[in-house]
Every structure is written in structure tokens, then in C-alpha cells.
Amino acid sequence: MSGELALRGVDKRYGDIVVLTGASAAFEPGRAHLLMGPSGAGKTTLLRLLAGLERPDGGEVTLPSGTRLAMTFQEDRLCDNLTATANIRLPHAHLRGAALEAFLAREREALGAVGLPVDSRPVRELSGGQRRRVAILRAVLADADVLLFDEPLKGMDEKTVEQVMDYVCPLIAAKTVLWATHDPREGRFFPDPTLWEVRDGGVFHL
Numbered sequence: 001m002s003g004e005l006a007l008r009g010v011d012k013r014y015g016d017i018v019v020l021t022g023a024s025a026a027f028e029p030g031r032a033h034l035l036m037g038p039s040g041a042g043k044t045t046l047l048r049l050l051a052g053l054e055r056p057d058g059g060e061v062t063l064p065s066g067t068r069l070a071m072t073f074q075e076d077r078l079c080d081n082l083t084a085t086a087n088i089r090l091p092h093a094h095l096r097g098a099a100l101e102a103f104l105a106r107e108r109e110a111l112g113a114v115g116l117p118v119d120s121r122p123v124r125e126l127s128g129g130q131r132r133r134v135a136i137l138r139a140v141l142a143d144a145d146v147l148l149f150d151e152p153l154k155g156m157d158e159k160t161v162e163q164v165m166d167y168v169c170p171l172i173a174a175k176t177v178l179w180a181t182h183d184p185r186e187g188r189f190f191p192d193p194t195l196w197e198v199r200d201g202g203v204f205h206l
């Protein structure tokens with residue numbers, strides 16, 4: 001793949017609100033990058049720019065060509081009327097036959113590993129913490145090269161966090177991960193994370 005996951009001189013405003021001004025950063029592939037910074041500083045905006053969900057007002061956002069992206073959102077973005085398994089399977093609608101069977105087995109194993117039952121309830125009937133786990137599994141099982149996580153563990157109790165990350169860490173250890181968080185201790189989930197701070201319109205490598 002050519003090109004890098006980077007911002008070059010990026011400006012981003014929402015009306016009168018200036019979020020980024022001339023922000024530049026390059027994120028090394030195959031590594032986890034923790035995005036810290038005060039509330040409202042622009043971590044979500046940065047992830048949305050990298051995902052192509054927002055366009056910069058100035059400068060450029062680049063991705064390696066052919067990058068497959070997956071993202072979790074603070075508000076989960078699940079399909080409320082579908083089950084957990086159907087939500088996780090959404091990026092795999094093309095699978096058939098043996099490949100589908102193999103994915104379904106992997107999905108069942110994943111749900112069990114993070115303490116979720118395989119059941120017929122739509123996700124609207126799940127708790128906030130259960131829904132969050134479904135969203136995380138959908139992203140990590142999506143076969144992406146770059147994973148963008150927006151405060152994925154927010155609101156989860158410590159025991160559930162450990163259970164979820166025991167399963168998730170080996171799956172994403174070699175991927176390019178951007179992980180927005182307010183808790184620097186979450187760096188322990190990654191082999192050699194880099195730390196970034198989004199503040200005052202910039203994105204700074206700490």
C-alpha cells in the first residue's frame with residue numbers, strides 16, 4: 001500500500017467553532033495510537049476526518065491506498081431492530097457457504113468471549129454496555145486494516161473491560177489503531193502505543 005495515514009495542515013471548523021487549525025500528524029502503520037485531549041478538543045472530529053465522514057476546510061487527509069477502515073462511535077450506531085449477530089455480520093453480507101459458516105462460528109466464539117449471549121433479542125433490548133460490546137466486535141471482526149475507536153470502553157465496568165480486551169487485543173495487535181480515550185492507562189492494551197494530544201487546534205505527538 002502506498003501513502004500514509006496522515007493529516008497535513010488540516011483546518012476544520014463547524015460554523016464559528018474552530019476545531020483544527022493547520023494540524024499535521026502521521027500515524028505509523030501496524031501500531032496503536034492513543035488520542036488524548038480535553039473534552040471538545042476535537043478527537044472525534046479527527047477520527048471522522050480520517051474516516052472520510054468529514055471533509056477538511058483546508059489541508060489534506062491521506063490514507064494508504066486500498067485501506068479498509070472500521071470504526072466504533074460513541075453512540076454505537078447499531079441497527080436497533082437486528083440481533084447482535086446480525087449487526088456484527090453486516091460488513092460480511094457477501095459471505096456464502098463454508099466461508100459464512102466459518103464466520104458464524106467465529107462470531108459465536110467472539111460473543112461468548114466478551115460475555116454476550118447468542119440470542120434472538122434485537123439490540124434495542126440490550127444494556128448500554130452490551131451494545132457497546134456488539135459495536136466493538138463488529139469493528140474488530142470486520143477485517144479492516146485501520147481501526148478507529150472513539151472512547152470504546154467508556155462506561156464499562158473494570159471486569160468487563162478486562163474480559164473484552166483479553167479477546168480484542170490479540171486481534172488488533174498488528175493493526176493500525178487510533179484509540180480516543182480520556183484514560184491513559186488504556187495504553188496497557190497495546191504493545192508499543194504512541195500517545196497524541198488533540199488540543200488548541202493541533203494534534204501533538206507526546
Ligand SMILES: Nc1ncnc2c1ncn2[C@@H]1O[C@H](COP(=O)(O)OP(=O)(O)OP(=O)(O)O)[C@@H](O)[C@H]1O
Pocket residue numbers: 014017019037038039040041042043044045046198
Ligand atoms: N456536527 C457538529 N456541528 C457543530 N459543532 C460540532 C459538530 N461536531 C463537533 N462539533 C464541535 O467541535 C468541537 C470538537 O468536538 P469533538 O466531538 O471532536 O471533541 P472531542 O475531543 O471528541 O470531545 P469528547 O472528549 O467530549 O468526546 C466541539 O466544540 C464540538 O461542540
